[in-house]
Amino acid sequence: MGDGFNFAQLKKAILGLSKATDWEVAKKEWKLVGITEADEPEQCLCGHFPIIDLCSITNGTTGNTVDVGNVCVKRFLGFRSDLIFASIKRIRKDMTKAIGEDATVFFHQRGVINNWEYGFQQSTMKKRKLSGAQLASRRQINEKVLAAISRRGIA
Numbered sequence: 001m002g003d004g005f006n007f008a009q010l011k012k013a014i015l016g017l018s019k020a021t022d023w024e025v026a027k028k029e030w031k032l033v034g035i036t037e038a039d040e041p042e043q044c045l046c047g048h049f050p051i052i053d054l055c056s057i058t059n060g061t062t063g064n065t066v067d068v069g070n071v072c073v074k075r076f077l078g079f080r081s082d083l084i085f086a087s088i089k090r091i092r093k094d095m096t097k098a099i100g101e102d103a104t105v106f107f108h109q110r111g112v113i114n115n116w117e118y119g120f121q122q123s124t125m126k127k128r129k130l131s132g133a134q135l136a137s138r139r140q141i142n143e144k145v146l147a148a149i150s151r152r153g154i155a
């Protein structure tokens with residue numbers, strides 16, 4: 001691949017932690033469970049260094065959990081973790097912006113945002129003009145999301 005992301009190495013590592021021996025089947029055993037921005041650069045399973053945007057993925061069959069770089073998670077496992085990281089960067093820059101659909105579903109599934117906030121997100125996500133109360137709710141959701149990230153591991 002030539003850009004430091006070694007698919008063969010990643011595949012070998014992931015297969016070693018999976019039950020399936022076929023890559024296409026093995027991939028489906030994994031799901032995204034956590035999002036971390038590392039303080040210190042780390043190395044991806046593929047050998048790429050440095051990585052800051054880390055995704056924790058868990059294998060539902062074997063119970064194994066590993067951290068993989070955002071790029072590999074998107075490119076090789078097909079999870080749109082890049083959209084979640086984009087949401088985080090957007091709200092960190094401007095707390096009046098909303099996180100997107102992927103981040104909303106992910107943080108709701110992880111228990112970071114509650115059912116009321118999940119509904120609120122859906123009805124206001126695309127709105128630029130919010131009432132004072134709505135803006136306060138949006139900021140509160142954003143703060144919870146950012147707190148979940150900085151805690152390093154929200155699973």
Ligand SMILES: [Zn+2]
Nearest residue numbers: 044046069072
């Ligand atoms: Zn990688």
